[in-house]
Amino acid sequence: MATNKLKVAVIGLGNIGKVVASNLVKGNREVIISGHKLEDAKAFAHQLGSLATAAEVPEAIKEADIVVMAVWFSTIQELLKQYATELQGKIIIDPSNPIAPDGNGGFKKIIGAEESAGQIIAALLPKDSKMAKALGTLGAASLSGAAFQKPEAAVLFYATDDSGINATIEELIKDSGFEPVRVGSIDQSIRIEVFGDLHEFGALGKTVTKSELKETV
Numbered sequence: 001m002a003t004n005k006l007k008v009a010v011i012g013l014g015n016i017g018k019v020v021a022s023n024l025v026k027g028n029r030e031v032i033i034s035g036h037k038l039e040d041a042k043a044f045a046h047q048l049g050s051l052a053t054a055a056e057v058p059e060a061i062k063e064a065d066i067v068v069m070a071v072w073f074s075t076i077q078e079l080l081k082q083y084a085t086e087l088q089g090k091i092i093i094d095p096s097n098p099i100a101p102d103g104n105g106g107f108k109k110i111i112g113a114e115e116s117a118g119q120i121i122a123a124l125l126p127k128d129s130k131m132a133k134a135l136g137t138l139g140a141a142s143l144s145g146a147a148f149q150k151p152e153a154a155v156l157f158y159a160t161d162d163s164g165i166n167a168t169i170e171e172l173i174k175d176s177g178f179e180p181v182r183v184g185s186i187d188q189s190i191r192i193e194v195f196g197d198l199h200e201f202g203a204l205g206k207t208v209t210k211s212e213l214k215e216t217v
């Protein structure tokens with residue numbers, strides 16, 4: 001059944017895009033699916049059921065209030081330029097980690113040690129748009145496996161410079177099956193990106209509930 005919540009578009013049909021869209025549908029949110037190929041987006045939307053629809057990228061952005069950029073860090077930067085007009089006034093969700101394979105089976109950071117993808121993306125935002133670093137603060141496997149966990153939900157951290165969208169981001173995270181915890185402004189993004197002290201693939205090293213977080217941090 002349709003809800004009157006803000007409309008979400010998920011751009012990118014890879015590991016993160018598919019999990020985020022599936023979680024939102026499980027949480028009864030309508031989702032517009034979009035990627036490189038409309039046929040693939042249509043097929044995935046069909047799989048997700050009546051709460052999901054598919055659209056080409058510019059149409060998906062125009063139709064949505066919240067745009068989840070489930071593509072690589074460099075692609076987000078390109079899309080922000082390419083769709084600067086369509087993205088005006090939207091809430092942009094950046095789940096990216098600024099990493100690339102290190103050639104030894106692991107990953108390396110592709111920006112300065114003290115830099116975050118969140119801050120770099122925030123500097124490129126289209127006019128009147130707002131942004132939160134969110135939804136990529138766990139690996140895809142945990143984002144899928146720990147969603148709607150019982151008896152206590154797992155935490156998903158977020159950061160934003162605009163506290164006016166806190167409630168919107170928290171609703172989005174809750175509808176994805178997680179407990180939202182704001183770490184602060186975008187300058188705190190580094191803490192919730194890969195290698196950060198609050199990341200599953202950083203010092204924290206695991207998914208946590210809010211109670212476990214209080215004991216750990």
Ligand SMILES: NC(=O)c1ccc[n+]([C@@H]2O[C@H](COP(=O)([O-])OP(=O)(O)OC[C@H]3O[C@@H](n4cnc5c(N)ncnc54)[C@H](OP(=O)(O)O)[C@@H]3O)[C@@H](O)[C@H]2O)c1
Nearest residue numbers: 012013014015016035036070071072073096097136139140
């Ligand atoms: N994987 C993880 O565990 C994980 C965890 C946290 C955060 N993240 C972050 O989430 C983001 C996505 O990662 P991922 O693992 O989902 O990557 P992925 O599996 O490689 O998926 C990326 C998707 O983006 C699509 N894409 C590329 N360029 C596009 C464009 N111009 N327009 C529309 N779609 C485009 C790709 O389509 P094609 O295949 O057709 O090119 C692909 O479906 C990255 O920023 C990553 O750092 C990933």
